[in-house]
Each structure stands twice: as C-alpha cells, then as structure tokens.
Amino acid sequence: AQSVAQPEDQVNVAEGNPLTVKCTYSVSGNPYLFWYVQYPNRGLQFLLKYITGDNLVKGSYGFEAEFNKSQTSFHLKKPSALVSDSALYFCAVRDTGGGNKLTFGTGTQLKVEL
C-alpha cells in the first residue's frame, strides 16, 4: 500500500528566510509526487509535480522540490519565504505500480512571520 508522511504539523519561518516542508513516501513501484497548497476554507491548489527526469522540480510562486529516491523524500523548498506563503501544504503520491488513487499526507501548516 502507498503512503505519505509529513512529519511536521507546523513549520515556522521568518520572512526572507528559506523554508523547507518535509515529505517522505512509500510505494511499491515508482512514484508520481505532487505538492498542493490550501488557503483557509478553500480547495487545494496544485504547486508542482515530479513524474520523471530532473530531480529538482520548479513550480508555482517560486517553490521547488527535490526528489530523492534513496531517501524516498520529496521536500518542498523556497529560497525566501513571504508572509503570503502562510498556508496548509499537502504532499501526495500516486503509485505507478497500479491504480489511480492519489494518497495525501496529513498536511503541514506553514507560518511565515515578519
């Protein structure tokens, strides 16, 4: 069975500092990995995905993520955080070994402070 772990419920960072939101996964085949962001009382918005190719993936709003197969991780990063980045972030995985189910992590609340 596929699974996703986001080990931090909340991440606090000062504006202008780099941020990292962690994600690890478990699949039987190769993973398709996604990051989404959710603002209060809204649906999720797609940020970026890793399907194949370059391990460093760039996405919307200056975010990027690095796929690390040996560590089964897909951490979300941004070089310089903004207060407006404060939101709930979800990592998700789809197992290419079969099925169309997308499994989500429990989410990480990012708080960027002045």
Next chain:
Amino acid sequence: DGGITQSPKYLFRKEGQNVTLSCEQNLNHDAMYWYRQDPGQGLRLIYYSQIVNDFQKGDIAEGYSVSREKKESFPLTVTSAQKNPTAFYLCASTADGVVSPLHFGNGTRLTVT
C-alpha cells in the same frame, strides 16, 4: 474560466437526514473525485469516477453514495448511515488521472447536529 463548482459552500442538516452535495466541472475532465477533510487527517478518498456511469469506492465509502450520469456532474449523497458526517468535503477532477494534477473545487462545509 474553466473550473469546478461546489455548492452550497455551507450546509446544515439534522441528524438522520440525507443530504446531497453538488459538484460540477466545465474542464471536460473524465475523472472526478470526492474527498473528505478533517483536521489533522489530511484528505481521505470517498469515491471516484473515471468515466460516465462508472464509479469506485475509495477508502471511506461507507455511508456515502454517488452517481455519474453526466461527464460534468458528480454529486455526493451523505446518508444517515454515515456515523460522523460533519466535515469539509472537496470535489476534484483531472484530465487523465495519472500524471495530470487534480483540480479542486472550493469545498462544502457540512455540519450535522
């Protein structure tokens, strides 16, 4: 603009009543999904449909039912058999269900008392 419309945004019902949540998309997507979101639990899949007139149970289908009579529409009924129906419900769609990302609606917050 293409997108997914969920209605209503807020819904209040008495225990024992069935309630139907609407989800309409104009993205021409084949696959549609219903997720339930509870604090600290992430998103859990209720039902999904990859094509009209076909749907599959997700991880927490008990107490829920769906239909997919039209490509654009995927309504979710929360029945009285659902033990803890109060939650935030999200509908999503995707073009191919594999590499394409999900597009989400803005959700319906259901409160059952």
